[in-house]
Amino acid sequence: MSQFSIPCTVYRGGTSRGIFFVKSSLPEDAQLQKKIFLHGIDAYNVNQINGLGSGTSHTSKVCVISQSLLDGVDVDYTFYQIGIGEEIIDDKGTCGNLMAAVGAFAVDEGLVIANPSTDYVNVSVFNTNIKKKLQLKVPVVNGRARVSGDYVMPGVSGTGAQFAVDILNPGGAKTGKTLPIDVLFSMETDRRAYEVSFVDVVNPFVYVAANDLGVKGTEPSSELTMNEGLLVEIEAIRSRMAIHAGMAKSPEEVAGSVPKIALVAEPQDYVTSAGKLIRKEEVDIVARMLSMGKFHRTFAGSGLYNLAAAALLQGTIPNRFAVEKDGVQGQIIRIGHPEGIAEVRVSLTEDGKDVVSIGLDRTARRIMKGDLYIPE
Template sequence: MPADAVRAGIPCMLMRGGTSKGAYFVATDLPVDRAARDDLLLRIMGSPDPRQIDGIGGAHPLTSKVAIVSVSDTDDADIDYLFLQIGVDEPVVGDAQTCGNLLAGIGPFAIERGLIPAVEPETTLRIRLLNTGDTATARVPTPDGAVDYDGDLAIDGVPGVGCAIDLSVTREAAVLPTGNAVDEIAGHRVTLIDNGMPVVLLDATEFGIEGGETPAELEEDEDLRAEVERVRLAAAPRMGVQDAGGQTVPKMFLLSPPAAGGDLRTRAFIPHRVHTSIGVLMAASVAAGARIPGTIAHALAAPPQGDVTVLEHPGGLFTARAEAMQDEAGIWRGASASERTARKLFDGRVFPRPRR
């Protein structure tokens, strides 16, 4: 990293991954010291400020994200991926979760930066998710030895079409952190589940809503937000999340029966704003929950067909391919697969503001 990053700038690629947008960096271009790195990223993104007017953040959690990428030092992966959620109006840099949407851009970014060679017509990468310890496999279209961002895949929440990037994630840990399909927490029946993203599944009717409200309507309901947060803080320690008040996990899902041709309707608090669609690994966790008898999701969902669970969200539909199976000890394990698109938006140098 340059001694004077403010004047010289830092190599940075702005990419859309799935329904999110973030700044992608090679690890060696950032400080090794965590405190120095976090301070630098806050200055780059323009936080804390609700508009992030003095940085490249997009004034929303879905567009205030960072991916840090490096060549992996393990034989089991080609690339390491660290995800950081940058607070918008608070000076917080969170690493307790990963991001399945930005994951869609990791393969293209690694190829663009020369961290891994492209192979015609498709390049396969094994990606270690440093936040969770899970491993993902990405297949990226690379005709003529370069990433091709054009394609015919459309995903709800993103205008137009793009190249199809196949993602699969295998998870070693049990998907039910407490071992229970249902727990009672803070006076509510909940399902705690983690198939790549720690989420809490809730019955929308217990919170006095119908389930089809818009994100704006839910965010305006201060009593609802406070109650959801009360449950989140009580549930977090049972999912291994400490100091949840300073973290963005677990995510909170209000669930209801399908109303638009899917298998289950979702509204996600992430955790203080409401998602305009649904994250890839959030969807994997919800879909796994819908396949485990006795969970909140299973009770509300239409019977799944095959290996696909169609989740309704504010922006449309998400087709989740998630598995939930019991091992010989009766422990539920999970895996997931998805198709997403990604696109390089800008490549160059970013200039952090001199101080916060």
């Protein structure tokens, strides 16, 4: 069997990794694009041994970048979550971690020109998945995205250059409202009733109290993933909330990628997957999230944005467990996740009922650039 090739680049952004394409290099035929994405990652094998994925939701990703036609926007960015052992290409959500890599890619590929004498360049991005504008502050050296630096990011060993990612007016990307249903909603599964919150910021998320599911919320992700009964119950909650929020009409129509779901708990001492002790005084809330049916090794960037906002929105489940904050402007929410602490910037409207902007610092780097070979 012969193969054809297409240029691509592999980037890590935050705790995610993905294959990046310039849109103009892809064929216009939608079925052929689908073939490239599925084979490039290898959606067909659970271990993704025959492609550039590695069998995890945070490395089974594709990004397509193009020059933007919108006023004041440099590039457009479309994200695809690729299936693991399933022929799935899902563009209903987005990836918050890879947003930093989008900025690096735009500079490295010359889509945005950086002055060789400057340390940072501002990149304006339109994310087509959520139809929101991003402002990226990309560190540069000699006109290219800088990699080395002293910024420490939990979930990635070593240090790197600090990328600032801010999303403007991030609420209601999928449902039209930040809080499309009651702030607290009583939802029943076959087992019992739960109080849950549904928050649509960047990606829509369902929140449920960890103790309602019989866990502390500080357990290692590997331990939680082995609890089959827990996974079944969480998926029942997620699926039913997706239908109630109008994102699907039946369980069969519920997307695997969104809404996502997270378990939250009050600040408490716990040990990270690397063996580091996190004190309860160091965090404002503790959480564990699922992506594509499995507990996330760290916490998705989109989830960090969402949870930080939810922690400030009065009456939500995360707000119930989070340390109380004064004011609505320029708050920092410290989220305790399996591999450490993430600090997220949040600004709410003056009445505290919606989100003006949300921001996160990440690191990113280009891993390889070359030709991706696809079987004919």
